[in-house]
Amino acid sequence: GENVEQHPSTLSVQEGDSAVIKCTYSDSASNYFPWYKQELGKRPQLIIDIRSNVGEKKDQRIAVTLNKTAKHFSLHITETQPEDSAVYFCAASIDDKIIFGKGTRLHILP
Amino acid sequence: DTGVSQDPRHKITKRGQNVTFRCDPISEHNRLYWYRQTLGQGPEFLTYFQNEAQLEKSRLLSDRFSAERPKGSFSTLEIQRTEQGDSAMYLCASIRLGIAETQYFGPGTRLLVL
Numbered sequence: 001g002e003n004v005e006q007h008p009s010t011l012s013v014q015e016g017d018s019a020v021i022k023c024t025y026s027d028s029a030s031n032y033f034p035w036y037k038q039e040l041g042k043r044p045q046l047i048i049d050i051r052s053n054v055g056e057k058k059d060q061r062i063a064v065t066l067n068k069t070a071k072h073f074s075l076h077i078t079e080t081q082p083e084d085s086a087v088y089f090c091a092a093s094i095d096d097k098i099i100f101g102k103g104t105r106l107h108i109l110p
Numbered sequence: 111d112t113g114v115s116q117d118p119r120h121k122i123t124k125r126g127q128n129v130t131f132r133c134d135p136i137s138e139h140n141r142l143y144w145y146r147q148t149l150g151q152g153p154e155f156l157t158y159f160q161n162e163a164q165l166e167k168s169r170l171l172s173d174r175f176s177a178e179r180p181k182g183s184f185s186t187l188e189i190q191r192t193e194q195g196d197s198a199m200y201l202c203a204s205i206r207l208g209i210a211e212t213q214y215f216g217p218g219t220r221l222l223v224l
Contacts, residue, residue, distance in 0.1 A: 006152075034212065043217050044201070045215075046212055049211075089152045089153070097143070097155050098203075100154070
């Protein structure tokens, strides 16, 4: 069935270090992969997205990589800052829907 | 502010009551999605509309749930005979099909069923 797996569920990194969150998806027809950041009590906010015709995309400290063969995609945050602390969700387009992973709670340690 | 609005922002109700939520998408967006999010989970797809047509409804969605988008603009989500397990955040998102697939979420309606 339609499935997006995300790990780790919790991630703690020292401020200034990098954080990596990994996801896999089940539907080989998926062609759009957004990442959302959600702070406590707030709506999910899109931070970056990638389409299947691209292997990597970068926006300042955030980058996403996609391996369509393996059906893997990853979020990389470099030079982490306290304001990066939040829950991050990966997602994949499946039949005109967006299916979300279960989220990664990222803690930035001082 | 993404432009998607939802009303009410919070709703407390007693088990067995009916509730209705409203979503106003960004004005030129022709596709509208409803999601449910429980604590510690990602948004779960419920249903979506293209203009006024409801194109898909999740198999997980109980018959107590119904959604409408009568004029292809705002949408309503109704839950009949609410149960405690319905307590969640209900999120609405919209896109302009053919321009971008980026979904913009509204602030959500947090439902608590006592």
